[in-house]
Amino acid sequence: MKVNTHPGEILSEFILKHNNLSVQKASELLGVSRPNLSNIVNGKSAISPKMAIRISKVFGGKPNIWVRLQTAYDLRKAEEEFENENIRLEKYETA
Numbered sequence: 350m351k352v353n354t355h356p357g358e359i360l361s362e363f364i365l366k367h368n369n370l371s372v373q374k375a376s377e378l379l380g381v382s383r384p385n386l387s388n389i390v391n392g393k394s395a396i397s398p399k400m401a402i403r404i405s406k407v408f409g410g411k412p413n414i415w416v417r418l419q420t421a422y423d424l425r426k427a428e429e430e431f432e433n434e435n436i437r438l439e440k441y442e443t444a
Contacts, residue, residue: 353425355392356418364408365390379403395419 365375376386380403388394396404401415 353422353429355422356396356415357389357392357394359418360396360404360415361390364404368408378407395423 364370365372370378372387372390373383376383379386379400381400385394389396389400396415396419398412398416401412401419404410404415405412
C-alpha cells in the first residue's frame, strides 16, 4: 500500500514547524488568509501554481517542486478512486 502525503503536510512539517512558524505568521508572510493556508496544511486544499510561487519567494526553492508534489498527490488519489470504482476498460489494439 502506497502512502499518499498531501504537499500541505510537507509544507507544515518541513517549513512551518522547522522554522517555528504558526499558520497565522506563515500566512502573513505569504500574503494569504489564515484559513487559506490552514486548508492547505490540513490537506483540504491544493497548492496552486500561484501558491507554489509564493512559497518559493518567501521560503526559497523552486515553485515547480510544489506543483509536482501536488500533481503526484492528485494522480495517486485519482488512481485509488478509479480502482475503487471497479471500472473495466480494455486496451485499444490497432489492426
